[in-house]
Amino acid sequence: MLKQRPFLVETLTAIGLIAAPFVLPYFGFAPNTVNRILVWGLFGIGFDILFGYTGLLSFGQSAFYGTGGFVAAYLLTRAGFPHVVTALIIGMIAAAVVGYLVGLIALRRTGIYFAMITVAIAEVFYFVEFNPLADWTGGENGLPGVPTPSLYLGFTTFHFTTGWSLYIFLAFCYFIGIVLALRIVRSPVGAVLSAIRDNPLRAAAVGHNIHSYKLTAFVIAAAYAGFAGGLLGVLQAFMPPDAFTFDTSGQLVMQAAIGGTGTLFGPLLGAAVWLFLQDFLQAALGLGAAWKLVLGVVFVLLVCFLRRGIIGGIVDLYVYLAGKSTATESDDKPAPGSAAGGGQEVAPPAAPADKSSGVVMPALHRPIDRKSGPILEATGLTKRYGGLAANSDIDFTVNHGELRGIIGPNGAGKSTFFKMLTCEVPPTSGKIVFEGHDITGMSVTDVAQLGLTKSYQVNQLFTRLTVRENLTIAALAELRGKFRLDLFRRTAAIPGLSEQVGRTLEMIGLTGRADTPVSALAYGEKRRLEIGLALATSPSLLLLDEPLAGMSPRERVETVSLLKSISQGRTMIIIDHDMDSLFELVERVTVLQEGRILADGTPKEIKGSAAVQEAYLGGVHGQ
């Protein structure tokens, strides 16, 4: 609903910031409290991009808050630097540079390791500020005398000193911060970041260099933290050393979680709740130091019962109420969840034989495959896990335009073979050549960029995003390469993107479900989206790992015709256990057994092969 109106969020933010000084005093907010909320809110925007959008939970943001704050404060006090805003920007840049260096180390690991490393690093900064750098930072005394900004208007100078006049300056900074963040979140980079949060494995597999994108998010968060740290000094006329403490990082995390992550505004709301409760509990209720216990309990309860924070709770409530009202209004239109079960609602994805020529998807950067000769050559491919050989000495060649099937009993090493071809696992020995490139030992991302990708046996989707967003992420990998810093570009403005996504939607028969979240899709639809994700990168060689697994007979028929239609002008290798479907589909079949190639030939030859029958039936029924 918000998407149709550009700048709606920005406008509402501006109105809110302008209205705040007139409204908030009635609720008992002192101007200084509001100013502190804004600084925390700005600090939190960066954190939300890192945690809410990218899924990286850092407990070490104080390092960058402190760095930016002390660099700016040092420039303004000890170094006699005259211009406040410039000093703040220099502080921000310093924090971003530090963030880049720290990110190089911390992002070597994910999950809890990442959290632990950020904590440890932030603690180092605290000690460095106190001891080795005490001459510059004032040690435990901090840096007093940070000046407030002023604006020279030609005829007069406007000083932003304290209270509401400083509010004007801080609100302006916050507004700029939120506008930039909204641009980033809506840019292709933002889309990739949320893909990393949902499924880093798949984000890498469609061809995004997720490490660089994570580092980008980390640096952005550090820059926001650095700028906010500088503002803290300005706000207090003093740069306090406790900006560097673990408490600062912890408070930021808690405020973001209380307000709600993934909304950019959550930390602001969380800070408002936090500071309001702090004043209220301490002063009005006379709880003294126990206020933090109350906040701690509130936080634990929120994490337990309202995992998306206050804003998430409001959104859920709104959706729930709105869903109730629309459900009663439109009974004739099946709700999204029931559509798939209903049958008729699902656009039959193909009826392809007659229509397929129209839906052939020409890859934008990769023209339709009209070459001949081998596209993929694997020689002597072997994979051992300890003493167990999953694949041994496989020689395998596929030609341009070929449609190849791979069958084999369970445990024959089919999936391992695919994982080696897409470079998800490195072979123990052997060599893989794809379109003349030796791809042995390359990363799965680079291989996807070359045009070789796979649809997974178990769905690997971006579960919190819609169908369209899923396909957009895959298509972006092809259109933008594995890494690009177009932070302020609108995703929709990328040439060819909507066409490519639209075509893929049409091919997999999900056009009518484009804006449905993945979690609301039926299994068969998810399965088609799984294929669509691979397809949207317009691969020249597409591997499909059991595309028919778990499907009903009807869904199988649909999917087989889908596969037929997408095979036009494309090379594909398909693993499946459904031999009737597979034999109908492919031109050649390779049979794997116990990690070796048992047979290779046309479906007819394979059907007639005594060795294959024996492999499957143990020879009992061999005629």
Place this chain on the structure above:
Amino acid sequence: MINWANFVSQMFNGLVLGALLALISSGLTIIYGTLGVLNLAHGAMFMLGGYAGYVAYTYTESFVLAVIAGSLFVMVAGVVMERVIIRHFYGRPDEDQLLVTFGIGICLVEIVRFFFGSLSLTVPAPKIFTGITSLGFMFYPTYRLALVGIIAVALLALFLVLYRTRIGMIVRAGIEDSVMVGSLGINVYRVFMIVFGIGAMAAGFAGIVNAPVVSLTPDMGEAILVQTFVVVVIGGVGSFPGAILGGLIAGEIISITSMINPGYAYVMLFAAMTLVLLLRPHGLLGAQSRG
């Protein structure tokens, strides 16, 4: 001043700190290894042990009873925490687990602050270990020497539990592959509860036996928690021997750097962690399959 006696005495300090860190980290690492939950309230457990022991000591005037009461109290607190809150988080993302344990840690610290205030409290060392002992070439506080022994016994006990008992076998198997253990028909949730209790007890025990060396404050667990992270990253997450090795390394790094310039103790500790991360990303004794 750097001289021979000073250096050796700092080595001993490093050993004491290292043993302490090894014990606390063992608790953290077996909890993570088995349950897959990184307990950010682990530092608070350490603190809680100290305060529980302090209360027991003021009532009984017996250090031994204080140690027993402190450890048991923290074990019970750990079990309650696991039963009431943590177990609902096994199926939720890592981030949620971090947030909730972080919140619990804050609550524990603030509860203690509410009852005991922020001022530091002390527990005296048991009478037989007071004073200083001559080691021939230098004098060293007796209790600190005894502390190394006490913690060594605790680590040995933990080792015996992990490597010589049925539950220990299950725990070690669970660290390797908890899904497989579950499918062998073992009630993993009961094991989880026991492991959480043991892990918390390790931190609580460390908290009370360390109390005579330091003074108790409600936020004493925070610095320890950070050091424990470094230990676990150096040693390898989920590895009991790694926690001991990492603890000793970290203790010595902190002590020896402190002798030269205390301000750099953390920097050096962090540098060591970075080096390990660059050269052996899974820690010195960590398994490749984890994290």
